[in-house]
Structure formats: C-alpha cells, structure tokens
Amino acid sequence: MELQGKTIIITGASSGIGAAAALLFASTGANVVLGARRQGELDRLVGQITQSHGNAVCLVGDVSEEAYNQELVTLAEQQFGGLHGAFNNAGTTGDMGSIPDMKTETWQEVLAVNLTSGFFAAKHQIPSLRKSGGGSLVFTSSFVGHTIGFPGMGAYAAAKAGLIGMTQVLAAEHGGEGIRVNALLPGGTMTPMAGEDADFHAMVRGFHALKRMAEPAEIAQAALFLLSDRASFVTGSAMLADGGNSITKL
Numbered sequence: 226m227e228l229q230g231k232t233i234i235i236t237g238a239s240s241g242i243g244a245a246a247a248l249l250f251a252s253t254g255a256n257v258v259l260g261a262r263r264q265g266e267l268d269r270l271v272g273q274i275t276q277s278h279g280n281a282v283c284l285v286g287d288v289s290e291e292a293y294n295q296e297l298v299t300l301a302e303q304q305f306g307g308l309h310g311a312f313n314n315a316g317t318t319g320d321m322g323s324i325p326d327m328k329t330e331t332w333q334e335v336l337a338v339n340l341t342s343g344f345f346a347a348k349h350q351i352p353s354l355r356k357s358g359g360g361s362l363v364f365t366s367s368f369v370g371h372t373i374g375f376p377g378m379g380a381y382a383a384a385k386a387g388l389i390g391m392t393q394v395l396a397a398e399h400g401g402e403g404i405r406v407n408a409l410l411p412g413g414t415m416t417p418m419a420g421e422d423a424d425f426h427a428m429v430r431g432f433h434a435l436k437r438m439a440e441p442a443e444i445a446q447a448a449l450f451l452l453s454d455r456a457s458f459v460t461g462s463a464m465l466a467d468g469g470n471s472i473t474k475l
C-alpha cells in the first residue's frame with residue numbers, strides 16, 4: 226500500500242495510461258482525484274474504484290484552462306483534506322503534419338494541452354503540496370522529442386521536451402521543501418492515442434528493444450514508483466519507461 230492515505234490528482238484519467246494509473250494508485254491506498262473532459266468515462270472509473278472500496282472523485286474540465294487546474298487542487302483539499310502528489314498526464318498529439326504545413330492553431334493547441342497545462346498544474350499544486358509538508362509531481366513526457374525525432378510531431382515533441390526542462394527547474398526550486406518533481410517518458414503504449422493501424426503498431430514495436438509496445442498498466446507502475454516514497458531520492462529526472470527504444474538502432 227505504497228500510497229496509503231495520500232491524495233493524488235491524475236489528469237488524462239478517462240483513458241489509457243491515466244485510467245490504468247487511477248486503478249493502480251487507488252489499489253495501493255491513494256485517494257484519487259480524476260480529471261479529463263469525458264464525464265461518462267470518469268464516472269465509470271470512480272464507480273469501479275469505489276466498488277472496490279477505494280476512494281475516488283472526479284471533475285470534468287480542460288487542462289489547458291488555468292481555472293480547471295486550480296479546481297482540481299481545491300477538490301482534493303476539500304474532499305480529502307490535502308494534496309500529496311499529482312500525475313499530470315493528459316496529452317494530445319493534435320493533427321500531425323510537418324512544421325511548414327502545420328496550422329498555427331494546431332501548434333498552439335498542442336502546446337496548450339501538453340505544456341502550458343503543466344505550468345498551470347505546477348502553479349496550483351505546489352502551494353498545496355507545501356501545506357502537506359512536501360510531495361511528488363510527475364509529468365508525462367515522451368520519447369518523442371527526447372530520443373526520437375518523429376516526423377509529423379513537431380508541436381508534440383516541442384511540448385514534451387519543454388516538460389522536461391520545466392521539471393528540472395521545478396525540482397531545483399522546490400527540492401528544499403521536500404517536493405520531488407520528475408518527468409516520465411513512456412515508449413510506445415497501447416492506448417487510443419496509438420490508434421488502431423496494425424502496420425503503424427508493427428513499425429512502432431520495431432523501435433523498441435523489447436519488440437513490443439507497453440501496456441498502459443506498465444507505464445502506471447513507473448508513475449507509481451515516482452509518486453511513492455520508494456523514489457525518495459529521485460528528483461529532476463527524465464525517467465525512461467521506453468522498452469529500450471532509446472538504445473535501439475537495429
């Protein structure tokens with residue numbers, strides 16, 4: 226029960242990695258505060274967790290809006306008495322295309338959802354973690370923009386690389402207050418974001434030393450480690466859970 230009694234915000238909880246994290250964290254004792262835009266998916270997940278005697282609440286909203294990030298923190302404090310961590314995980318690839326062909330609106334949307342959301346999250350979560358005497362933040366970055374230049378994903382790569390830079394600064398700024406901040410870099414993971422094209426999946430599998438894509442629950446385990454006290458001396462890292470895609474050249 227690594228997260229027993231801890232209250233953790235999880236964004237992007239309606240699907241994929243975030244949904245797997247919600248189930249895993251709740252099963253290890255966390256009170257989870259779930260965020261995404263789809264009410265039905267969040268309600269189903271809250272029902273599943275509470276039926277298993279876990280503690281979960283949800284709030285629908287858009288992570289690119291500052292007020293929503295603040296409201297998630299307020300909900301955590303009001304419902305469970307404080308905040309101990311967050312898995313800031315919501316993300317979107319946006320419309321893919323080369324930079325010269327990319328609409329400015331696409332660039333702005335992808336940066337807003339993947340990167341500016343991280344700024345809003347940290348801005349409102351850190352004061353709450355301070356009140357709890359410390360805590361742990363995890364931002365979902367990606368191998369895209371770090372170890373692989375994936376054609377068509379310029380805005381996404383810029384946003385995910387930006388999260389790593391912000392993570393380092395946050396870790397340096399708040400380490401003395403007992404607040405750890407890390408970026409988690411999943412490899413290709415079988416979620417709706419990866420689509421349903423079998424040829425594409427086969428190509429992505431080939432990038433990885435393990436010759437497969439991850440299950441969402443495997444990435445959730447890495448996030449659990451970073452949020453738990455097992456990672457008590459881990460901060461400012463860009464932690465790969467990438468099936469070895471960063472070291473694969475053949």
Ligand SMILES: NC(=O)c1ccc[n+]([C@@H]2O[C@H](COP(=O)([O-])OP(=O)(O)OC[C@H]3O[C@@H](n4cnc5c(N)ncnc54)[C@H](OP(=O)(O)O)[C@@H]3O)[C@@H](O)[C@H]2O)c1
Nearest residue numbers: 237239240241242261262263287288315316413414416418
């Ligand atoms: N799958 C991969 O291969 C892979 C690899 C590396 C990194 N990642 C990263 O992992 C994270 C989770 O992605 P996933 O693979 O689990 O994909 P997913 O199943 O498509 O989940 C994305 C989640 O983000 C939420 N979301 C998207 N835009 C949002 C917004 N504007 N406001 C609030 N929530 C929003 C979605 O919920 P709603 O639609 O309900 O809002 C959904 O819950 C993302 O940051 C992604 O970039 C994925």
